[in-house]
Amino acid sequence: MLWPATALAATTDGSEQQEAVVTLAEAAAVQPPATQTLRGVVDSVDERSDTIRVRLSPDRTEPFRVQDGLLFNAVRFGDPVTFSVQTISGFQTIVGLTKE
Template sequence: MNYAKAIFAGAAFVLLTCSGAIAQQSMTGTISKVDEAAGKIAIQQAQGGTVGGSSGGTAEEFKVQDGLVFNAVKPGDKVTFTVTDSGGVKTITKLEKQ
């Protein structure tokens, strides 16, 4: 019985650890709006997988993690960013100009 509990606990730990890694994504795109008052940045994501593909669709708004500097980016800047999805809220945790 104790052996089964140990296996279950180990499996639960691995599942929780892996699910956190899956929720983090690194992406590229173009800044379309910076809203410092609301703590959000809108980014039009680069379309991947097509030759000559351009950014398509509408921009998506992301919450910005505390500590990121808003004045470092402006609309039109191409960026690489990392997003964490926690409870349906997408938050930028890393943002770099290309």
């Protein structure tokens, strides 16, 4: 993959070419997904679709995917929870959860 601002040309000095490769590698480095911490109350647990619905406020309930299926054994309807969420493959995914 070439970036529009990067031009590759034959050089007599190998260090310039090495610098270009390092710059491309740094640009292509994968950044870890941002983690968001939320609090709410478990509204439903759906193991078939690997989701837990959490009531974040009185008028807002959202579904979240679960990264670790063992969470289904740890929570029930009505449990207050604090959980960490990352967007993984386009889905809001619970990557950590604690009951309050």
